[in-house]
Amino acid sequence: MSGKALQKYLDKNLKDMKEQKIYNEISVFSCGNGPIIRHDGKELVNLSSTNYLALSNNPRIIEATIKATEKYGAGSGGTRALSGSLDIHEELEIKLAELVNMEAAITFQSAYNCNIGAIVAIMDSHDAILSDTYNHSSIIDGCIISGAKIIYYEHSSVKDLRHKAKSAVDSGLYNKIMVITDGIFSMDGDIAKIQDIVDIAEELDLITYVDDAHAIGVIGQNGSGSGTHHDLVGKIDLQIGTLSKAIGVVGGYVAGSKDLIEWLKRKSSPFLFSNSMTPGAVGAAIEAINILNESTELIDKLWHNGRYLKRELKKIGFDIGQSETPITPCIFSNAEIAQQFSQELLQEGVYAKILSFSTIPLAAARIRNIPTAAHDEEMLNRAIKAYKTVGINMGII
Numbered sequence: 001m002s003g004k005a006l007q008k009y010l011d012k013n014l015k016d017m018k019e020q021k022i023y024n025e026i027s028v029f030s031c032g033n034g035p036i037i038r039h040d041g042k043e044l045v046n047l048s049s050t051n052y053l054a055l056s057n058n059p060r061i062i063e064a065t066i067k068a069t070e071k072y073g074a075g076s077g078g079t080r081a082l083s084g085s086l087d088i089h090e091e092l093e094i095k096l097a098e099l100v101n102m103e104a105a106i107t108f109q110s111a112y113n114c115n116i117g118a119i120v121a122i123m124d125s126h127d128a129i130l131s132d133t134y135n136h137s138s139i140i141d142g143c144i145i146s147g148a149k150i151i152y153y154e155h156s157s158v159k160d161l162r163h164k165a166k167s168a169v170d171s172g173l174y175n176k177i178m179v180i181t182d183g184i185f186s187m188d189g190d191i192a193k194i195q196d197i198v199d200i201a202e203e204l205d206l207i208t209y210v211d212d213a214h215a216i217g218v219i220g221q222n223g224s225g226s227g228t229h230h231d232l233v234g235k236i237d238l239q240i241g242t243l244s245k246a247i248g249v250v251g252g253y254v255a256g257s258k259d260l261i262e263w264l265k266r267k268s269s270p271f272l273f274s275n276s277m278t279p280g281a282v283g284a285a286i287e288a289i290n291i292l293n294e295s296t297e298l299i300d301k302l303w304h305n306g307r308y309l310k311r312e313l314k315k316i317g318f319d320i321g322q323s324e325t326p327i328t329p330c331i332f333s334n335a336e337i338a339q340q341f342s343q344e345l346l347q348e349g350v351y352a353k354i355l356s357f358s359t360i361p362l363a364a365a366r367i368r369n370i371p372t373a374a375h376d377e378e379m380l381n382r383a384i385k386a387y388k389t390v391g392i393n394m395g396i397i
C-alpha cells in the first residue's frame, strides 16, 4: 500500500466511523484505576474497570511490585527461552497451577497472548475448532491464526454445539477437534455451561479450552475459576486466564497437564519470541494469589456490590440482560443511544463506557458496568441515581 493509498483508506474509514457515531473516544486519566477516577478535572464513579478486587491499588501488591523490581530490575531482559526465565516466573506458575488445581501452568505477557500462543501451538489446518459466537476477540484471533476450520455454535446452545460437534466428527475431515468457550462471557456476564460442554467433549473426544479471563478471582474456590466452580477439576484440558483483571496486574496463564505445559514452552510463539512478564508484574501477581488464598473477603464484597447494582438498575427499568455475575450490562436498542447515554452519564458524574463495537452487534449495544470490591454503597447509589436521571431524560425508563 503506497502512502497515498493508506491515507485514502484511513480518511474514508475514520470518517465512516464518526458518521455512524461509533468512533470510540479514548479517555485519559490522571490517577489509578480505582472506584473513583479523575477525568477533565471531575471526580467520577468508575464502572468501567475490570479491577474486580481492587488489587491493582492494593498496598501489598504495590509493595511486592517494588520489591521484585528492586531485586530483578524493570524488565526481564529476555524471552523465556533465552535469558528471561526468572525463579519468580516459575514460582508464579507453581502458585497458579495450585490455585486452579491443575498439574502445571505457563505464564504469558497477557491473556491475549495466551489465546494466540496456546491455540496456535495445538491446532492447525487439519483440525476444527467449535467456538461460542460470544467468545472474546483474542480467542477468535487465535483460532484464525491457527488455520483450523472455525465452526461457530450459537451462544451457550448445548443443542447446537452437540449437533455441530457430531457433524464435525462424523465428517472424518479433522485430525483433532477443540471446543472453546469463555468461562464467564465478558459482554453479558453469563456463565458458560461447562458441565454440558465437558459431557459432549467426553462423548466425542473433543479437546476442551476455557478462557477464564473474567472468572479468575471471581468464581470458584477462593476465586480459582471455572474448574472448581463447576466441580470439574481435571476435566478441562486447557484453562487460561488473565492476571490483568481480578488479579490486578498484567499477564496471563495457561494451566493444564505437565505434558501440555512442556509442549507450550517449546511451541508457543509469545513465549519463545516476546520478552517475558516484567519482574514487578510477576512479584505483584504472586502477592495477589497470596491474598486470594488467605480470604474470600474481597470476592464476597465484589459479589455483594454486583447483586446490589443489578437489583437496583433492574428495579428502575433497565434491561440488564442475563448476567449471573458482577458484570452488569445495560442493553440499549442501538449504538447511538448507548453512546449518548454514556456521554450523559459523564455529565452526571459516572464513567460507564459502551463496549467496543468490533465485539458486539450494533443493534444490541451495551454499556458494561462492573462494580468492584472497592465501591461502597454511597458510590453505587450515586451511579444508580445518575442512571435514573439520564434514563428519564432520554425517555428510556
Ligand SMILES: Cc1ncc(COP(=O)(O)O)c(C=O)c1O
Binding pocket: 109, 110, 111, 112, 113, 136, 138, 182, 186, 211, 212, 213, 214, 241, 242, 243, 244, 251, 252
Ligand atoms: C475472555 C477474555 N480473554 C482474554 C482477554 C485478554 O486479557 P488480557 O488483558 O490479559 O490480554 C480478555 C480481556 O478483555 C477477555 O475478556
